Amino acid sequence: MSGAMGGGAPEGVGATRRESVLQRRLSLKDMLDLPSFTEVVRSFSELYRVGIKVLDTAGDKLADVKVGHGDFCSYVFGFPEGRARCTATVARVKDGPVAPVEGGWPARGDGAEEAGIIALPCFTGLRYLVMPVCWEGDLLGRVILGPFTPEELADFPGSLTDIAGMDLARAHELVGRVRRAPERTAAQVLVHFGQVLAALVASGQRAFLATQLHIEAMLETHRDLEANNARLAQANVRLKELDRLKSTFLGTVSHELRTPLASIIGYSEMLAEGLAGALNPEQLLYVRTIVEKGESLLNLISSILDLSQIEAGRLRLVIGPVDLGSVIQTAVSSVAPLAQRKGVALEVRVPPPPQPRITADADKLRQVVVNLLANAVKFTAAGGRVAVVMSEVGAQPELGGPGYRVSVEDTGMGIREDQLENIFQSFYQVDGSSTREHGGAGLGLAIVKSLVEGHGGRVSVESEFGRGSCFTVVLPLQPPLAETGGLSALAPTPSPTGQDRF
Amino acid sequence: MQLNHAQRELTLKIVYYGPGLSGKTTNLRHLHAKASPEVRGRLLTVETHDDRTLFFDLLPVFFSTSSGFKVKVKLFTVPGQVIHNATRRIVLQGADAVVFIADSRRSATADNNAYWRNLQDNMKENNLDPSQVPVVIQFNKKDLPDARTDAEIEESRRRGGEAVVGAVALRGEGVLETFHAVAQAAYQRLDARAHLARNLGLTEAEFLGQIFRRMDLTGSALARTYERAPGEARGGDGR
Numbered sequence: 194m195s196g197a198m199g200g201g202a203p204e205g206v207g208a209t210r211r212e213s214v215l216q217r218r219l220s221l222k223d224m225l226d227l228p229s230f231t232e233v234v235r236s237f238s239e240l241y242r243v244g245i246k247v248l249d250t251a252g253d254k255l256a257d258v259k260v261g262h263g264d265f266c267s268y269v270f271g272f273p274e275g276r277a278r279c280t281a282t283v284a285r286v287k288d289g290p291v292a293p294v295e296g297g298w299p300a301r302g303d304g305a306e307e308a309g310i311i312a313l314p315c316f317t318g319l320r321y322l323v324m325p326v327c328w329e330g331d332l333l334g335r336v337i338l339g340p341f342t343p344e345e346l347a348d349f350p351g352s353l354t355d356i357a358g359m360d361l362a363r364a365h366e367l368v369g370r371v372r373r374a375p376e377r378t379a380a381q382v383l384v385h386f387g388q389v390l391a392a393l394v395a396s397g398q399r400a401f402l403a404t405q406l407h408i409e410a411m412l413e414t415h416r417d418l419e420a421n422n423a424r425l426a427q428a429n430v431r432l433k434e435l436d437r438l439k440s441t442f443l444g445t446v447s448h449e450l451r452t453p454l455a456s457i458i459g460y461s462e463m464l465a466e467g468l469a470g471a472l473n474p475e476q477l478l479y480v481r482t483i484v485e486k487g488e489s490l491l492n493l494i495s496s497i498l499d500l501s502q503i504e505a506g507r508l509r510l511v512i513g514p515v516d517l518g519s520v521i522q523t524a525v526s527s528v529a530p531l532a533q534r535k536g537v538a539l540e541v542r543v544p545p546p547p548q549p550r551i552t553a554d555a556d557k558l559r560q561v562v563v564n565l566l567a568n569a570v571k572f573t574a575a576g577g578r579v580a581v582v583m584s585e586v587g588a589q590p591e592l593g594g595p596g597y598r599v600s601v602e603d604t605g606m607g608i609r610e611d612q613l614e615n616i617f618q619s620f621y622q623v624d625g626s627s628t629r630e631h632g633g634a635g636l637g638l639a640i641v642k643s644l645v646e647g648h649g650g651r652v653s654v655e656s657e658f659g660r661g662s663c664f665t666v667v668l669p670l671q672p673p674l675a676e677t678g679g680l681s682a683l684a685p686t687p688s689p690t691g692q693d694r695f
Numbered sequence: 696m697q698l699n700h701a702q703r704e705l706t707l708k709i710v711y712y713g714p715g716l717s718g719k720t721t722n723l724r725h726l727h728a729k730a731s732p733e734v735r736g737r738l739l740t741v742e743t744h745d746d747r748t749l750f751f752d753l754l755p756v757f758f759s760t761s762s763g764f765k766v767k768v769k770l771f772t773v774p775g776q777v778i779h780n781a782t783r784r785i786v787l788q789g790a791d792a793v794v795f796i797a798d799s800r801r802s803a804t805a806d807n808n809a810y811w812r813n814l815q816d817n818m819k820e821n822n823l824d825p826s827q828v829p830v831v832i833q834f835n836k837k838d839l840p841d842a843r844t845d846a847e848i849e850e851s852r853r854r855g856g857e858a859v860v861g862a863v864a865l866r867g868e869g870v871l872e873t874f875h876a877v878a879q880a881a882y883q884r885l886d887a888r889a890h891l892a893r894n895l896g897l898t899e900a901e902f903l904g905q906i907f908r909r910m911d912l913t914g915s916a917l918a919r920t921y922e923r924a925p926g927e928a929r930g931g932d933g934r
Contacts, residue, residue, distance in 0.1 A: 213785045215751070215771070216697070216708075329736035330757035330767055395737050403741045406750045406782065413781035 214405035221249040221333040224397035242372040249334040265367040274356045278316045291325040302380025316352035342373040443501035458487040496636040503643040510554035518543040524562035536575035543583040564637040565601040573605035591651045596669040608656040617642040649673045707768045713796035714806045715775030718835040718864040725870040731909040748774045758905040762896035784817045792829045792881035799834040799842040829880035831858045833873045
């Protein structure tokens with residue numbers, strides 16, 4: 194996979210990926226929530242009135258609670274010899290092996306042996322217990338309990354009493370504040386603490402791994418999505434380019450077709466008008482048929498040209514103030530002969546003039562109405578009715594602003610519900626067979642949609658199959674960007690909403 | 696494999712892979728239950744509320760060799776649901792051997808194939824050469840109606856180079872045998888690459904013995920091969 198993100202790759206592991214947390218050895222710190230762990234240690238220390246320290250293998254303190262022994266130890270530490278001996282003892286306890294060597298012995302007590310607890314003496318006669326923290330066979334750190342006064346301690350040993358300047362009465366007073374307990378009891382406290390620690394580490398490890406893995410999975414998924422997006426964007430660019438080429442091709446071809454066709458029609462008209470000599474009635478009929486068919490072919494080609502120009506983004510609207518009512522009247526008059534020939538009644542309802550003008554391209558709007566009306570007449574049988582209705586200006590919820598609403602209703606064949614979505618597509622006719630019956634290339638509605646949307650409007654359709662259809666065009670008073678004077682009628686594509694802030 | 700000569704530690708990774716609900720977690724649960732606490736850690740599972748594996752399960756198995764090396768075998772499962780592919784890929788990272796848990800039912804064949812291909816893809820994504828990393832296939836749920844027959848499983852074995860084991864993981868059948876096959880395959884591959892016997896003094900017999908002599912093999916064919924270590928007592932707190 195072509196990763197979208199680069200990054201340093203550890204040797205031998207997947208090309209652009211970081212090593213997973215699952216491949217790492219976790220430290221005690223990773224697996225414990227230190228603030229809440231400190232709370233647990235403190236409550237333990239206070240309950241048993243004895244200090245507890247927890248160190249990881251690097252010697253870092255994860256928790257350190259002093260209870261009772263602080264004053265005594267500070268007093269002893271105040272003497273130079275005391276300081277030296279204290280430092281040596283602490284070094285043995287913190288950094289020496291957690292094994293019955295170098296002055297240590299296996300602690301007495303239930304479960305002390307299984308837990309690997311050792312006892313270490315202090316030169317003052319006090320005692321420490323040290324327990325290894327093992328997890329999955331690895332040593333992660335140690336727990337130090339103490340110092341406490343062993344129950345059997347009757348008096349201070351020589352290693353304390355021989356310190357120069359030591360006030361033994363004071364030392365006795367201070368050591369009285371240190372917890373006195375049998376080693377067995379202290380070991381049980383430590384075993385118990387070990388069980389609590391194991392439970393905390395288990396849940397801590399679980400939470401740590403789960404959150405870390407969650408993040409890793411998110412990053413991994415993100416990488417996949419980015420790669421997919423890049424592929425799709427590439428495909429999209431290619432498709433757009435193909436689409437543009439298609440439109441350009443259609444535009445060029447239509448243009449190349451129209452030029453000779455115009456000549457065919459022109460020369461046929463000249464023939465019909467007798468400019469090259471009189472024609473007999475039969476010849477005249479044939480030539481007129483050539484003109485008529487030539488014109489309908491020209492219309493078809495023009496439609497294709499319009500649509501392809503719209504799609505190629507090259508159709509410019511010529512914007513100016515437009516009286517929509519008169520645009521509709523003009524459109525109706527150009528469709529009226531067709532309706533009359535077919536025996537379809539044509540009805541027009543527009544609000545009385547004057548009405549506020551809209552800013553639009555009058556020719557294109559007329560084409561919209563003509564296309565809709567011609568369509569309605571085409572699909573309505575003799576004896577039917579086609580009506581065009583224009584509203585007064587008012588708020589249009591589709592546009593979020595004021596505008597007009599123009600409806601073209603018919604009593605024709607209607608459109609099946611499952612076809613409604615497709616009818617605005619190019620070259621689409623509801624029923625392929627109707628192309629033969631009704632003619633046309635299926636471009637009219639696609640052009641209507643593009644032109645209306647090019648004006649910032651909307652077109653929609655409602656229909657009851659077999660009963661008739663109603664097309665509604667909603668137009669805003671001002672098309673977007675009208676102040677530029679001319680705008681491209683592009684089929685609108687979704688664009689990021691909102692404006693740049695910075 | 697992670698080999699730390701300074702700390703004298705060897706860590707192996709075995710990944711249980713396969714379609715959702717094929718029995719990956721069930722395999723690990725059974726191994727956890729059968730292993731003596733001194734060779735295994737806690738079984739770590741992260742599940743959704745409906746008992747589906749969310750990220751992975753992890754069962755560590757560890758021992759010290761006679762030459763003083765600490766050996767840890769980490770058994771992972773991947774989440775089986777389709778949407779968790781990213782997690783599967785991460786868990787597969789650095790695997791030394793793979794168990795593919797297939798559902799024996801004929802109706803599950805398409806699913807098995809899809810996840811097999813997914814395994815191959817994710818191995819490649821992790822720079823793991825599918826022809827180098829040993830894979831053991833477990834045909835689980837053999838007791839269900841519509842399951843493949845032994846003859847069909849045998850035929851499936853002949854179609855590829857992987858070791859194949861039949862199983863009913865819920866009853867524990869075949870679980871230890873599968874683990875034994877994959878542990879052996881993992882050892883043999885690493886021995887070929889890193890010469891464990893020569894450099895660490897760790898032979899195949901000791902590697903397997905250290906683990907399987909500390910497992911309750913009652914009722915499995917392995918029981919005869921590995922006698923329980925003497926003085927074996929269940930105890931300790933799993934730390």
